[in-house]
Amino acid sequence: MATLTLRNIKKAYGAAEVIKGIDLDIEDREFVVFVGPSGCGKSTLLRMIAGLEPITSGDLSIDGKRVNEVGPADRGLAMVFQSYALYPHMTVAQNMGFALRLAKVPKAERDAKVAEAARILQLGPYLERRPKDLSGGQRQRVAIGRAIVRAPKVFLFDEPLSNLDAALRGQTRIEIAKLHEELAVTMIYVTHDQIEAMTLADKIVVLQAGRIEQVGSPLELYHHPANIFVAGFIGSPRMNMLPVAVDGVSAAGVSVRLPSGVALTIPCSGAGLSAGSALTLGIRPEALRPDENGPIAGTVKLVERLGGLTLLHVETEGIEDMIVQLEGLSLVDLHQQVRFSADGAALHLFDQAGQALPALARHSLVA
């Protein structure tokens, strides 16, 4: 059992405010992922939760109890560091059992717990090795094992997979998902990686410059980004942004005029909009389909064939590099004129402050 509540959490280094007031609720057994650009304060926030960094102001509660002043070891958390931070002079078994040894747990019990963690992580054959004699992936597992052994209420991960190669990253990602299932604990996970965030998270927290931009399930963030920042951050390749002007507002949504002069109707609520005001239209690369009668026309400038996918870089009016992602092998040629259409439900409108206009209908997969 572990729920976390963050209330107006702030962190300042001298005059520089790094975390500018975070409010967040984390449910029991939830897998929460913090994402955001480099330097936005993800690690700082995680370290404040861990107790490694003092909280400048605000309240952090675990299971309803304020823990701002509680030391890191007594919060019932365990952390996996990006650098793994294994103790180089201890064997794998000693590394994993260190917390128990400090807690004066009897040796037999300690060994049993270490053996159990080693079984879960398939580290059995390496228990007597030193960290330097392990591969990167094995070190990673030892770091996770060290966390498991303490049976914490909450696991904290700070970019745990960023030092692994792509194949191992995929594999370890799945192992972490299984671990979350098996241990049934709360996990907080910091990452740069879109795929990790989308696949692991129950709840994604998008941070920018020390503030929360949006909190929601992965699909909610993908289908209903709250603002331009989240829309651009979630999804790869990035969402295409076109400047558009409002034509009129009707029950079917907002009609806008593309730079090319073509009109489109997007099912968003346009309350308070007047004709002529400027908006930004967001189109995901994967929402565009080739269509001879489509409203969007352009010239192909670059074709990237990835085998299963084809990425077209299209120059069109209002945007020089519009990316279109097509399934399979497209036979489109360089410099060819192409036309595209897009499903209205997959289009997003943002006002001048960057806030999304609320969609009239929620996506079926997003409650």
Added chain:
Amino acid sequence: MSASLTGPAPGHDAKAAPAARPVARSLLVMPSVLVLLAWMIVPLAMTLWFSVRQYNLLDPSIHGFAGIDNYTYLVTDPDFWASLENTLILLVAVLVITVCLGTLLAVLFNQPFPGRNVARVLAISPFFVMPTVAALIWKNLLMHPIYGVLGVVAHAFGVPPVDWFAHYPLFSVIAIVSWEWLPFALLILLTAVQSLDTDQLEAARMDGAGSIAQFFFITLPHLSRAISVVIMIETIFLLSVFAEIFVTTAGGPGNATTNLAFLIYSRALLQFDVGGASAGGMVAILLANIVAFFLVRTVARRLET
């Protein structure tokens, strides 16, 4: 090497070049090897030679082969055993003091506090004072019962001042030598402490380690290599401490502060007994080699893990 780049000249025997190389190479390193060899072997051979000769500067008429007389005279001389004991006590005491204090200071100076850089420079500066000067400062300015600072302090408290070099001669020498070598230990250990990954300390904090547990379980093991380096280098120099003793106590009172180096000096240049001094020198070489053997072995084992 470069042979593969240039290749043998056409029509030239391809095997000749590699075969000629080792010869050329040894010819080229020969001068330095010879100089080093002469530098070491000649004095060693001469010491060995003199140690089996009757050779007294005061009376050139006594000469000739002495056999092991110089050695038997040496080992039956109580001064010799006392000097051996003093050498080892000095060595061990200074090592313990500098390594323990050096480790503590290194950890301390790694904490942020105002004026840390100035404090570091001050703590390291004794290393730049030459041994004779350091000894004179301690003897005349610090430990002198009448003019010394310690004497004045004792006086201020109404306690009779201690005549350090008369009553605690070996301790005084140990204090001086430790003062000189502490900065060295501190310098090496401080750089080692600074290279400790802070993530490891934080992981230990998460695991429930307080400051003391962090020190013993994380910092100290991390420092173990640096400590062995300090021990090895200091040992080499501490076996031959001389200036401090010469300047302060001249080996006395009695033989209380005579170490092996000072004993050899007094045999050779106070008693003019070159033969006896050479025998002492051979013992010093033996001692240094025994110590070096164990030390290098343990240190090398530590360094490779």
